[in-house]
Amino acid sequence: MNASESLSNDGAESPRGAVSRRRFLQGAAACGLLAPLASATGCEPAGPGFGRLDKVWGRHGVVGGRMHKARAMAIDADQRLYLVDFTARILVYDLDGNYLHGWSTPVCDNGRPTGLTYDPASNRLLVADTHYYRILEYELDGSLVSAATTGGTNGVAPGEFGFVTDAVRDSQGCLYVCEYGDNDRVQKFSPDGEFLAQWGSHGTGPDQFKRPQNLLVDSDDRLWVCDACNHRIKVFDPDGKLVAMWGEEGSAPGQMYYPYDIVMDPAGDLYIVEYGNHRVQKFTQGGESLGVWGGQGRDEGQLWDPWALALDSHNRLHVLDTHNNRVQRVVV
Template identity: 40%
Template sequence: MRPKGCPASSSRSSYLPAIRPGDLKKQENHRGLGRLNDQCTTKSRLGQAGACILLWLAAGCGPNDGAFESEVFSEVRVLGSRGNAPGQFVKPRSIAIDRDDNLYVCDMTGRIQKFDPDGNYLLQWQMPEIKRGRPKGMACDHEGNIVVVEPHYSRINHFTPEGRLVSQWGVHGRESGQLSFPRAVAVGVDGSAYVSEFQIVERVQRFQPDRQAVLFEVRGSGHAKNQFNRAEGLSLSPAGELFVADSCNHRVQVFRTDGTFVREFGQAGSERGEFSYPYDVRVDEQGRQYICEFGNSRLTVLDSEGEVLELIGRPGSAPGEFNNPWSLALDSRGNLYVADSQNHRVQKLIRREPAEEVQVSSVKF
């Protein structure tokens, strides 16, 4: 499937207060936290939030036996279903993890929803201006704030984990230091922000921490190195490299944090080492790279040397299957979250290694 926008081959707003579980009226159709036991039967309960559904699924259990297979991850857990209620999603497009491993999800309703590491719904807030388009692109910054990109408003917002707006920046335009349809953001440990853009101008910029100047700009529309065709997700590796999901070029480009080109990998296709519209990328402490492919509806995992370790998933709606995944996030235990957009859910892949053996660098944000 080809994403919309890919070729074939302001003033500060008053953001609405966050909504918390105690603010919600009880709804009979809210589903609680469900767990599949050893007999693969479901036990459910309404949590305090009473809004989300998280299925804990061991690989090889139930009617979807064999749908999820991985050497890196032991099982998959499914969060959410389609709808507008708390804990439900409409085409989730971006996710982020904070310092406490809480999950944030933005979807096509213009909401940002927050969940604890066990999948319990905590709160939400609404982006008030969505007439031009919905938010897309999230990260956690060096101060622990949640960063949300608004492509159609050419601006970037920083919220507290409780949903209070603390800063907003971005001036529309194609000149250096301006923003034109930003798609993704990554924030380094020093507070500098990396932003990808497409349509009017194809580029990646690095802004200094005070956003008053640009430290580098890699700009150009095309297929050569240092050129982009709808740059999407960004990830900073522990080695100090910036990974860019160059989606409509079906590849990932890697740069140093000064903007110097390092390498590229991938080409159009569905075989190992090939991509179909890679939309996001994450790099863990061991240098493993995780890439979600919008077109192939799967994940590709590579080792620190760039060799493919495995392909995870296939098109479908069973646990461990995907339908146009948009976004990835890693928590402190090495668990991988996937915004499974067209399935209107988030999937959590549980890392096999013990937690003490897995350290995920904060610089990925």
């Protein structure tokens, strides 16, 4: 994602777009996203590893089942894998990487989606249409459910959004949406789309975020947030009360550098992909590191700017190796 994606359709920047762009550039500079990441993180991560590389697949391209800088991933109940790439295409594969079908989001002149979530209750795919300030819902055949779209207006009022990055539903059907830009917050909506609550603002304090990038709802309806540019994980109860926070910037085991996605296995352990450290790290729920996998590079078993994770029913971790244009599967 780059700052130029905040431009309007005709190439001119609105006053709100200019503010958002300045906020992005300021945040990106503060987070180090405008500098080469390799020099900041080194190569192979130190410490104990976990898992075994099982399969690598994917080809670079913009047609058919090829991918171009895919940035989000999800798995449905039938174990189909969904990716969204930088051409704004939703690509659907089986778990071995065989391409099944795909479709494109309605428009992408302003920018591309950066979040995907499979919602088992509705059997639909939630797409964070980041630069159009909305969450789209699709049937799994690619049919857009227009009536289910959440948002679409750029702003800071309840129900308006900045750059949305992810959306998830809890066991009661409530929808949580995270966003960055002017807001850096989480908003909560009822199953009928009624605004219920919001929390967060831009900053480094316990009640603030700097680019909340991805969300996870656990079996207790706690909301886990990858607070990416603060290099930490935050956990909230359904009312938005902060119940846990851990993580610090760095490349040592237990530290993080731009945590971009998080999944939880059946045992309750967490896997976090670190965009800046080019690795995946396994944690207890209390933040204790249980091992790392990956490291910067182009070879199999190495990663380059990974964005996303998905865990299948066989307890295999699928890692979206974004700038290598591939998926790597790890038995954990």
